[in-house]
Structure formats: C-alpha cells, structure tokens
Amino acid sequence: MALTDIEHVARNEDGIATVLGILRQRYGDRFQTGADIRRQHAHTTTYIPNQPPDGVLFAKAADEVQEAVRICAGHRVPVIPFGTGSSLEGHINAPGGGVSIDLSGMNRILSVNTEDLDCTVEPGVTRVELNEYLRDTGLFFPIDPGANASIGGMASTRASGTNAVRYGTMRENVLALSAVMADGTLITTAKRAKKSSAGYDLTRLLVGSEGTLGIITSVTLRLHGIPQAISGGVCPFPSLETACRATIATIQMGVPIARIELVNALGMQSINAYSRLDYPVGPCLFVEFHGSETGVEEQAATFAEIVAEHGGGPFTWTTVAEDRARLWKARHDAYWAGMALRPGAQNLTTDVCVPISRLADCIAETEADIAEMKLVAPIVGHVGDGNFHVMLLIDPDEPDERRRAETFVSRLNMRAIGMDGTCTGEHGVGQGKMSYLAHELGPAVDVMRAVKRALDPLDIMNPGKVVPGVAGQG
Amino acid sequence: MALTDIEHVARNEDGIATVLGILRQRYGDRFQTGADIRRQHAHTTTYIPNQPPDGVLFAKAADEVQEAVRICAGHRVPVIPFGTGSSLEGHINAPGGGVSIDLSGMNRILSVNTEDLDCTVEPGVTRVELNEYLRDTGLFFPIDPGANASIGGMASTRASGTNAVRYGTMRENVLALSAVMADGTLITTAKRAKKSSAGYDLTRLLVGSEGTLGIITSVTLRLHGIPQAISGGVCPFPSLETACRATIATIQMGVPIARIELVNALGMQSINAYSRLDYPVGPCLFVEFHGSETGVEEQAATFAEIVAEHGGGPFTWTTVAEDRARLWKARHDAYWAGMALRPGAQNLTTDVCVPISRLADCIAETEADIAEMKLVAPIVGHVGDGNFHVMLLIDPDEPDERRRAETFVSRLNMRAIGMDGTCTGEHGVGQGKMSYLAHELGPAVDVMRAVKRALDPLDIMNPGKVVPGVAGQG
Numbered sequence: 001m002a003l004t005d006i007e008h009v010a011r012n013e014d015g016i017a018t019v020l021g022i023l024r025q026r027y028g029d030r031f032q033t034g035a036d037i038r039r040q041h042a043h044t045t046t047y048i049p050n051q052p053p054d055g056v057l058f059a060k061a062a063d064e065v066q067e068a069v070r071i072c073a074g075h076r077v078p079v080i081p082f083g084t085g086s087s088l089e090g091h092i093n094a095p096g097g098g099v100s101i102d103l104s105g106m107n108r109i110l111s112v113n114t115e116d117l118d119c120t121v122e123p124g125v126t127r128v129e130l131n132e133y134l135r136d137t138g139l140f141f142p143i144d145p146g147a148n149a150s151i152g153g154m155a156s157t158r159a160s161g162t163n164a165v166r167y168g169t170m171r172e173n174v175l176a177l178s179a180v181m182a183d184g185t186l187i188t189t190a191k192r193a194k195k196s197s198a199g200y201d202l203t204r205l206l207v208g209s210e211g212t213l214g215i216i217t218s219v220t221l222r223l224h225g226i227p228q229a230i231s232g233g234v235c236p237f238p239s240l241e242t243a244c245r246a247t248i249a250t251i252q253m254g255v256p257i258a259r260i261e262l263v264n265a266l267g268m269q270s271i272n273a274y275s276r277l278d279y280p281v282g283p284c285l286f287v288e289f290h291g292s293e294t295g296v297e298e299q300a301a302t303f304a305e306i307v308a309e310h311g312g313g314p315f316t317w318t319t320v321a322e323d324r325a326r327l328w329k330a331r332h333d334a335y336w337a338g339m340a341l342r343p344g345a346q347n348l349t350t351d352v353c354v355p356i357s358r359l360a361d362c363i364a365e366t367e368a369d370i371a372e373m374k375l376v377a378p379i380v381g382h383v384g385d386g387n388f389h390v391m392l393l394i395d396p397d398e399p400d401e402r403r404r405a406e407t408f409v410s411r412l413n414m415r416a417i418g419m420d421g422t423c424t425g426e427h428g429v430g431q432g433k434m435s436y437l438a439h440e441l442g443p444a445v446d447v448m449r450a451v452k453r454a455l456d457p458l459d460i461m462n463p464g465k466v467v468p469g470v471a472g473q474g
Numbered sequence: 475m476a477l478t479d480i481e482h483v484a485r486n487e488d489g490i491a492t493v494l495g496i497l498r499q500r501y502g503d504r505f506q507t508g509a510d511i512r513r514q515h516a517h518t519t520t521y522i523p524n525q526p527p528d529g530v531l532f533a534k535a536a537d538e539v540q541e542a543v544r545i546c547a548g549h550r551v552p553v554i555p556f557g558t559g560s561s562l563e564g565h566i567n568a569p570g571g572g573v574s575i576d577l578s579g580m581n582r583i584l585s586v587n588t589e590d591l592d593c594t595v596e597p598g599v600t601r602v603e604l605n606e607y608l609r610d611t612g613l614f615f616p617i618d619p620g621a622n623a624s625i626g627g628m629a630s631t632r633a634s635g636t637n638a639v640r641y642g643t644m645r646e647n648v649l650a651l652s653a654v655m656a657d658g659t660l661i662t663t664a665k666r667a668k669k670s671s672a673g674y675d676l677t678r679l680l681v682g683s684e685g686t687l688g689i690i691t692s693v694t695l696r697l698h699g700i701p702q703a704i705s706g707g708v709c710p711f712p713s714l715e716t717a718c719r720a721t722i723a724t725i726q727m728g729v730p731i732a733r734i735e736l737v738n739a740l741g742m743q744s745i746n747a748y749s750r751l752d753y754p755v756g757p758c759l760f761v762e763f764h765g766s767e768t769g770v771e772e773q774a775a776t777f778a779e780i781v782a783e784h785g786g787g788p789f790t791w792t793t794v795a796e797d798r799a800r801l802w803k804a805r806h807d808a809y810w811a812g813m814a815l816r817p818g819a820q821n822l823t824t825d826v827c828v829p830i831s832r833l834a835d836c837i838a839e840t841e842a843d844i845a846e847m848k849l850v851a852p853i854v855g856h857v858g859d860g861n862f863h864v865m866l867l868i869d870p871d872e873p874d875e876r877r878r879a880e881t882f883v884s885r886l887n888m889r890a891i892g893m894d895g896t897c898t899g900e901h902g903v904g905q906g907k908m909s910y911l912a913h914e915l916g917p918a919v920d921v922m923r924a925v926k927r928a929l930d931p932l933d934i935m936n937p938g939k940v941v942p943g944v945a946g947q948g
Binding site (some may be wrong): 168 | 727768897900918927
C-alpha cells in the first residue's frame with residue numbers, strides 16, 4: 001500500500017462556483033478564498049499532500065454551520081470541518097474541493113456544572129483554554145493528546161493521549177454532543193445524565209466519525225477532580241523489553257497510574273538535545289501518579305518494586321510541580337525533538353495499538369524492522385494502553401527511502417492487526433489509514449458504509465475519509 | 475401516554491408459516507412451538523402484555539444464528555434474540571410474531587486473557603457463571619444489574635447496576651463484539667486493543683441496540699483485578715434529601731466508591747421483612763469500597779466524615795466477606811422484597827437518571843408524587859450515577875390505580891427529562907419507553923431511524939422496539 005494511496009473525489013465545479021458566490025455574499029470577510037488561508041486549512045502536519053478547500057468559512061454559531069451545510073447540500077458541495085489543524089491523517093484535506101468550516105471562532109464555554117463534574121463547550125475551545133478556564137473550580141479535563149487541539153477535533157478523531165490509561169479517551173469522556181447533520185438538521189445526541197440506555201448511542205457514533213457524519217457544534221464533557229496529590233518521574237530500563245514488561249506488570253497489578261509513557265533510546269537522545277536535558281540515553285518510562293498523599297506514595301512504592309524486579313531504575317520521583325512540568329514538557333516536545341533529529345525531513349507518525357500482552361513483542365519486532373530498513377525513527381508510546389508511535393523522519397527527495405518507509409508502515413500495521421490490535425489507537429483513519437481498515441475489520445466496514453450512506457446520502461460530509469468505497473458513489 | 479401504548483407490527487402469516495416449516499425440518503427438537511415455551515420466551519417480568527413468538531430456536535453456534543436470520547430475512551419474518559428473559563421493557567416480545575432465538579445454549583467462555591484483562595464469551599454466559607469461571611484468575615467482571623442476566627442481553631440493553639459508579643456500564647466494558655446483521659452477515663466490530671480510532675464505533679452502536687440492529691454472538695469484555703481489600707456497610711439518614719446530599723458530596727470529593735445505593739424507608743421496610751433483617755427503617759445508603767487495605771480505610775473514613783456532616787449515621791462497616799454478602803444479597807433482593815409488599819400485584823419499575831446535582835430534587839418530588847397518587851412504591855437507586863428506580867406495585871384489577879400509575883410514570887419521566895436527564899438509565903427503551911424517546915431526544919430519533927432502516931431495511935430485527943415509527947414502514 002502506497003503512503004499516498006488516497007481516494008479520488010470528483011470535483012463538482014459548477015456547484016462549487018455557485019456555493020462560493022452565495023457564501024461570499026452572505027458572509028463577506030468571514031468567507032475567505034485566498035490561497036494561503038485555503039492551504040492552511042488543509043493537511044500540513046505530515047507527508048500527506050495538501051489538498052486545499054475552495055473557501056474557508058469562519059463560523060460563529062451553530063445556525064451558521066446549519067446554513068452553510070444546507071447551501072452546500074443544495075449544490076452537492078463537500079463540507080470539511082476545521083478545528084486547529086493538528087490532526088495527522090489528512091482529515092482536513094479537501095480531495096474534491098469544497099468549503100472548510102473553521103470552528104475556531106466557536107470557542108465559548110457554554111456551561112460548567114461543578115456539582116455534576118461536567119461542562120458544555122463549543123467545538124473550537126482548545127484543551128488548554130478549557131483547563132485554564134476550569135482552574136479555579138478544582139476540576140480538570142484530563143484528555144491530553146499532546147497538541148493543543150480543539151475539543152471538537154478531539155471528539156471527531158476519538159483522541160486520547162498520555163492520561164487515557166487512567167481517565168479513558170474521548171469515547172469515555174464525551175457525555176453528549178450537538179451536531180449538524182448532512183441535511184442541516186441540528187441534533188443533540190443525549191442529555192447530561194451520566195448513564196443512559198435511551199436508544200442508539202449516537203454520541204459514540206459521532207465521536208470518531210471525523211466529520212464524515214456530522215459537524216460537531218457543542219460537546220458535553222466529563223470533568224474530573226484535580227487530584228489532591230500528583231507525583232511523577234522518569235525511570236530508565238536496560239531494554240525496551242524490560243520497560244514493556246514493567247508496564248504490563250503495573251497495569252496487571254491494578255496500580256491506578258495516571259500516565260505511563262515509553263520513549264526509546266533514540267527518542268531520549270532527541271529529547272535531551274532538544275530540551276537541553278540530561279536524562280539517561282536508553283529506554284525510559286515517564287510516569288505520573290494521581291491520588292491522595294498516601295495513595296500517591298503507595299502507588300510510587302509499588303511501581304518502584306516492579307521497576308526493581310525488571311532490572312530498571314534508579315526510579316526517582318517528585319511532587320514538585322515545576323519539576324513535573326519540565327518532565328512533561330520534554331515528553332510533549334518529543335514530536336518537535338524528533339523533527340529536530342533530521343531537519344528538513346518529512347514526518348510520518350504511525351499509531352498502532354495492541355493488547356498489552358503483545359506490546360513487548362510488537363515493539364521489539366518494530367525496532368528490528370527500523371534497523372533493517374535503515375530508517376531514522378524514534379519511538380514514543382502510551383504503553384499503558386498498548387499504543388505507540390513510530391515517528392519516521394523521511395527525506396522527501398529520496399524515493400528509495402520513501403519506499404522503505406512504505407514497506408515498514410505496511411508491515412507495522414499488519415503486525416499490529418495480526419496481534420489482534422489496530423492500525424490506529426488514537427489518530428483516526430482520515431485518508432492515511434483507509435486501506436488498512438478493511439484488513440482490520442473486514443465486513444464490519446460494509447456496515448460503516450451503510451451508516452455513512454444513510455446519514456450522508458450525497459456524500460458531502462468530509463468525503464474521501466474513513467470509509468473506503470463511498471466517494472463518487474453518493 | 476398509556477402504559478401499554480406499544481407499536482403495532484403487522485403479522486406476515488404466509489412468511490411465518492413457511493419459516494416454521496423450514497426451521498422445524500432443519501432443527502428438529504431444537505425448534506419448539508409449544509405454547510408454554512413460546513410464552514416463556516416473551517415478556518414476563520412487568521405489566522407489559524406477553525406477546526409470544528411463533529417458535530423458539532435453541533441456537534448452538536453463530537452459524538446457526540446466521541442461517542436462521544437468512545431464512546427469516548428471505549421470508550420477511552421477525553427475529554427476536556433471547557438471553558435469560560430478565561429485561562424489563564418488553565424487549566423480547568414478538569408484537570408481529572416471528573422466531574425467538576434462544577442464545578442460552580451459546581454459553582461457552584471462548585478465551586480469558588489474564589495479561590490483557592479481557593475475555594471473550596458467547597452471549598448466553600451469565601454474569602454469575604462468568605465470575606465463577608474467573609475466580610481463580612484474580613480477575614472479575616464488575617457489571618452487576620441485580621438479575622443473573624446473560625452477557626449478550628446486558629450488552630443489548632447497555633446494562634449497568636450497582637458497580638457502575640466505579641467501573642462504568644456495558645458501554646465502557648465491552649471492548650468488541652460479533653453480531654449477525656439483518657442479511658445474515660457476521661461482523662466483528664473491533665480488535666482487542668484497549669483503545670481504537672479505527673472507523674465508526676460499531677461496538678457502541680450495537681451495545682444498547684436491543685437486538686434491533688443485529689444479534690450478538692460473542693462479546694469481548696474488559697475485566698478488572700479483584701481488589702486487595704473490600705469493605706462495606708449500611709448507613710441510615712434522617713431524610714432522602716440528606717442521603718442524596720451525602721452521595722453528591724462523596725462523588726464530588728472524588729472518593730472512588732465502588733457502590734453507593736439508596737433505599738428509601740418503604741424499601742428498607744420491605745427488605746427487613748423479606749430478608750429477616752433489622753436495618754434501620756428510614757432512608758439508607760448501602761456502600762462498598764474497593765482498594766488496597768489503606769485505600770479502603772481512607773475511603774471509609776472520608777465517607778464517614780461526609781455522613782456526619784449530613785446528619786447521617788451511625789455508619790458501621792465491615793471487611794468480613796460473609797457480612798458483606800448478606801448486605802448485598804438483601805439489596806439485590808429488593809425487587810422480590812418489594813413484590814412481597816403486595817402479593818399478587820403487578821410490578822412497574824421506572825428507570826430515570828438525572829445529573830447528580832438534581833437527584834435530591836428529583837427524588838423528593840417523586841416521593842411526594844407517590845404520596846399524592848396514593849401508590850405503593852418503594853424506591854431503590856444507583857444514586858452515585860443519579861439513577862433510581864421506583865417500583866410501582868399495581869393491582870391489575872383496579873383501572874383507577876392503573877390510571878394513577880400511568881400519570882405518575884409520565885410525570886416522572888418528563889420530570890427527569892426536564893432536569894436534563896433520561897427516562898432510562900440502564901433498562902433500555904424496549905416497547906415501554908418508545909413514546910418518551912422523542913420527548914427526550916427530538917430530531918436525534920430521526921437519525922436513529924435512518925440507521926435502523928439502513929441496517930435492517932426489511933425491519934425484521936426485533937421490530938416494534940426502541941425507535942418509534944419504523945414498524946410497518948420497512
């Protein structure tokens with residue numbers, strides 16, 4: 001499978017021209033068609049080619065999204081929602097052109113219900129903005145995919161990140177949402193009750209649907225109490241294998257660890273260089289514990305025992321907020337640190353997730369393959385969930401290197417699927433993983449296609465993404 | 475809305491006769507058409523009238539389910555999956571006749587992956603059977619709806635129960651499932667990876683779909699480590715209001731309580747009488763804590779402080795397994811204890827769930843309404859989630875009482891919806907709550923209908939349930 005094996009979506013030139021005229025007249029300066037803005041609103045983060053939309057509407061409210069979708073539906077023109085542009089699988093590309101709806105201006109926090117531990121926000125609110133707003137309430141929103149993504153975008157890709165091992169993913173933390181469907185109808189998928197058996201789970205159907213079924217216009221999120229105590233640290237291991245085994249033991253012991261992140265030797269080298277740190281250059285686990293004072297101590301002591309049993313350490317940990325902040329800043333900068341390993345390279349980040357019992361094998365085989373393929377590729381992983389990323393740094397002018405990368409990615413995805421895992425733990429399918437979806441789920445993809453066609457019969461909602469074989473069949 | 479305002483589904487007499495002949499010939503004694511067996515395989519637990527299927531197939535394997543669905547699809551005959559028959563909203567009734575597929579013989583545990591904390595089971599395995607099987611592994615499956623329901627049935631209704639406040643519901647604990655769709659195709663919705671962003675969340679679409687989209691033939695479940703220590707107790711309160719306020723405070727403090735169950739004064743009276751106990755007769759909370767030895771002590775101490783602040787107590791707790799077992803047996807027998815309050819009465823159990831900040835108000839208004847309506851109705855609730863059940867005990871021969879019950883139920887459901895809650899927290903929609911679904915979710919119900927029609931165009935999968943306005947339109 002080629003890295004750029006993306007689906008063709010035919011352009012409806014007449015429809016696009018008509019829609020551009022209507023939107024320009026209706027929205028004035030809030031509808032932009034300049035080349036730079038269009039390019040910014042298509043994919044810019046990886047090797048996937050940029051496919052700009054024909055225009056960008058900066059929406060201010062749900063009724064504007066409804067109106068824009070109705071106009072586009074009336075002329076069979078694609079609509080692509082845009083949050084911050086930090087997705088990695090070409091989600092915001094416009095392979096058949098059309099209108100990007102930029103939701104960053106819909107960034108109001110609509111309500112915070114501290115008693116219910118929930119809040120409702122517009123989709124353009126970013127996770128950092130939300131947590132800054134919440135600071136005085138004693139609550140926080142834990143999902144942390146690294147980038148300062150928008151809540152709407154995170155819901156769309158079913159994002160997770162470093163805290164998911166304890167707090168779950170967007171799947172578990174979205175209580176309800178509102179969305180504009182393909183005919184312009186605005187729906188709300190659920191009430192604010194913590195549990196519900198009221199019909200089909202449209203909340204979960206839209207979470208992870210990547211804008212292909214509807215455009216999210218508000219999200220009700222579960223919040224969590226800021227822990228009384230937080231401690232964290234970095235722990236080196238003699239090998240990737242032992243680091244994985246220690247992770248597995250920690251999860252199996254039921255330690256309610258909040259973060260357990262693996263970085264391999266090359267990743268640690270890049271982090272040290274980029275963030276001017278002197279962590280051990282070898283496989284390391286970055287960990288964090290949340291709980292009461294005694295709970296956090298108990299967790300750290302249990303983890304230290306596990307580390308020692310697996311030949312790791314020394315494990316040092318701190319409760320000092322500044323030290324923890326530095327540690328996690330370094331971990332979050334792993335993406336940029338990796339990029340700095342090979343300036344000018346293109347980044348191709350993989351996203352497999354396997355049952356944790358297979359994690360050590362999967363990473364070991366993958367590291368061997370990186371060496372065999374002579375690729376430059378640090379590894380970081382949310383290993384408590386069995387999810388890890390290989391960050392391939394590719395010279396765009398080297399066709400042979402590109403081919404080796406393609407072979408490597410294909411082997412990695414098929415390896416994970418063969419281990420009863422998935423080609424994407426948290427980034428989503430977008431354009432980049434459509435060809436793997438059928439390998440992974442077989443006839444279930446036909447059911448996805450039936451749902452897509454039922455809810456978007458004209459195929460205007462972010463076409464050419466997620467479900468293969470829909471584009472051009474609408 | 476009348477209590478028996480259920481949708482009419484036309485009978486396809488010719489198709490049914492043909493299918494009965496084929497199945498009788500194909501399956502012999504494993505296809506039964508006797509009146510008693512047919513009646514047993516329709517709704518028997520509440521006031522909803524029994525609507526028996528025309529025959530019952532005792533299936534042994536997924537390929538038999540596929541074959542039966544294909545035969546029924548070929549003749550447009552309804553198919554209704556059956557687990558243990560413990561559902562409460564008429565889910566297993568056959569309003570248009572058809573074939574009940576009894577899955578209780580598909581009760582093999584297919585795999586237990588202790589390292590991955592998961593297992594895969596056939597749908598007929600009951601939760602008690604599963605936990606007995608798991609006992610030596612150190613793992614357990616926490617979801618506990620009271621009845622010894624089948625795992626397939628629990629997935630179908632998105633069940634939860636007493637442990638959901640800590641461990642989540644079937645929504646959070648089903649990793650993947652296999653299901654036979656309306657055309658007889660067998661799909662598997664996901665791999666065993668703990669996280670996945672691989673396309674639409676068909677797992678969550680099928681969980682809670684009550685057999686109307688597909689028939690579940692295997693379920694992969696998350697398991698949890700048996701806690702090192704468990705403690706529990708019963709705590710009386712001067713009023714329902716103070717018991718609710720103490721619950722809210724416990725949740726908001728972030729105490730990871732495993733169970734927190736409310737029983738009102740009439741409920742306690744019935745439990746004492748039925749189980750020959752001498753608990754205080756007044757509103758009580760039944761609680762349980764899971765964790766390490768110190769963690770459990772810490773939780774109990776925090777809870778005791780909260781109880782005292784709200785004027786409750788004395789709160790006594792125990793770690794002795796036998797004492798805890800007696801306590802929870804009494805709580806689980808609340809259904810039968812309630813029935814014994816009024817022998818010969820019919821039982822109508824409600825299932826509202828509201829944001830926890832509204833719980834005290836919702837229960838107070840509801841208790842006042844029970845008094846105003848002169849009904850006999852104990853209340854029990856999974857109050858940590860904002861979910862409670864009113865068990866209306868109705869004399870079937872008293873039309874006036876029945877009318878008062880209808881008014882009461884309608885007011886209660888609309889009260890919960892008005893408080894941003896749901897008419898069903900865990901029992902599902904079935905036939906009983908279809909008329910409330912539109913009130914609760916408005917145009918989202920049209921999206922559910924579109925999904926139903928796309929995946930079951932002939933409307934043969936458990937017709938006349940969940941989504942109003944589909945029956946007869948297929």
